[in-house]
Amino acid sequence: MEKNEVKVMQKILRVNEAIAEELRKDLADKGVFYMNLMSSPGSGKTTLLENTAPKMSGNLAVIEGDIQTTLDAERVAKAGIKAYQINTGPFGGDCHLESSWVKAALQEIDLTGIDYLFVENIGNLVCPAEFDVGAHTNVLLISTTEGEDKPLKYPLAFRVSKLCVITKTDLIPHLDIDMDLLRSNIHKVNPDMKIIELSAKTGEGFDNWIDFLRKNKR
Amino acid sequence: MHEGAIAQALVNAAHNVAVENGSKPVEKVLIVVGKMHQIVPSVLETYFDMMKEDFHLLSNAKLVYTEQELLIFCKDCNTESILETYPIFMCPKCESFSTEVVQGEELYIESLIFYKEEPDGKE
Numbered sequence: 001m002e003k004n005e006v007k008v009m010q011k012i013l014r015v016n017e018a019i020a021e022e023l024r025k026d027l028a029d030k031g032v033f034y035m036n037l038m039s040s041p042g043s044g045k046t047t048l049l050e051n052t053a054p055k056m057s058g059n060l061a062v063i064e065g066d067i068q069t070t071l072d073a074e075r076v077a078k079a080g081i082k083a084y085q086i087n088t089g090p091f092g093g094d095c096h097l098e099s100s101w102v103k104a105a106l107q108e109i110d111l112t113g114i115d116y117l118f119v120e121n122i123g124n125l126v127c128p129a130e131f132d133v134g135a136h137t138n139v140l141l142i143s144t145t146e147g148e149d150k151p152l153k154y155p156l157a158f159r160v161s162k163l164c165v166i167t168k169t170d171l172i173p174h175l176d177i178d179m180d181l182l183r184s185n186i187h188k189v190n191p192d193m194k195i196i197e198l199s200a201k202t203g204e205g206f207d208n209w210i211d212f213l214r215k216n217k218r
Numbered sequence: 219m220h221e222g223a224i225a226q227a228l229v230n231a232a233h234n235v236a237v238e239n240g241s242k243p244v245e246k247v248l249i250v251v252g253k254m255h256q257i258v259p260s261v262l263e264t265y266f267d268m269m270k271e272d273f274h275l276l277s278n279a280k281l282v283y284t285e286q287e288l289l290i291f292c293k294d295c296n297t298e299s300i301l302e303t304y305p306i307f308m309c310p311k312c313e314s315f316s317t318e319v320v321q322g323e324e325l326y327i328e329s330l331i332f333y334k335e336e337p338d339g340k341e
Binding site: 004005006007008009011012013014015016064092094095096098126127129131132151152155156159187189190191211 | 219220222223224227228230231235239242245249254255256270304305306307308316317325326327328329330331332333334
């Protein structure tokens, strides 16, 4: 070590991680199960939430992250979910949410009576995987139209998530997707990953998602 | 794009360390980045060079980037290996998937090196 060198050994994202830990603990203390939904744009995060609400007796809250528009917040609010929209566009168009954004959003949401909180992260499989938002579980969505190779192309998103929800299974007969290969690729990257396959359109497999939520109720 | 947010956190942290250590101008910021992170070094450096201008102690600092290899431990054969098949987390010795990452997730500032003398053109 040079004389004029000072050892630091400090995590670059330690501020984000400290706030994330605080959120994780606060929400657990409040009895709220907090999930961070990540996926490519258009995988069906908002549709999953819209279809979850009628089956969960209105005890959900969602923080929507998008670069622009309040369209998703409007959609989930219509489904009876308490919604708060974050737009990153005016602040440089960040393509992910950080824990401080979620903390600020939570100042605006009354969590009384809320059992489940979702962050619907910005549609992107790269950047959101780098930032801990303090969720109790990261949930990754992938739709059948995206093919089999996403886990291999975006491994970090699959490594930091515990549950993979494969959406739009009603489309399988119209696609060339090899579902066994998709499942195998998921488990090559994250052998412990739980998989739920569902169609929000037909309702097939949706009960497995609802069971997952009920089992994790605090 | 996440490189921008990481660079911002990096310059904030490096500046705080410089202030805590006598507010001397910084020559080098050494960071260690595990292979799991999806960071493009040249993009991070570009953001770093842009954002360091906000901090006079960092304005002549160079970013020194070290990538950390991915190491896994196999719970079946109890051995540690470099994961050359990344992103497939399989033990190269026994082909088990019962593995855990022991190195490669790091993202930290290792050290700061200060100028011995003031850099040219700076007070």
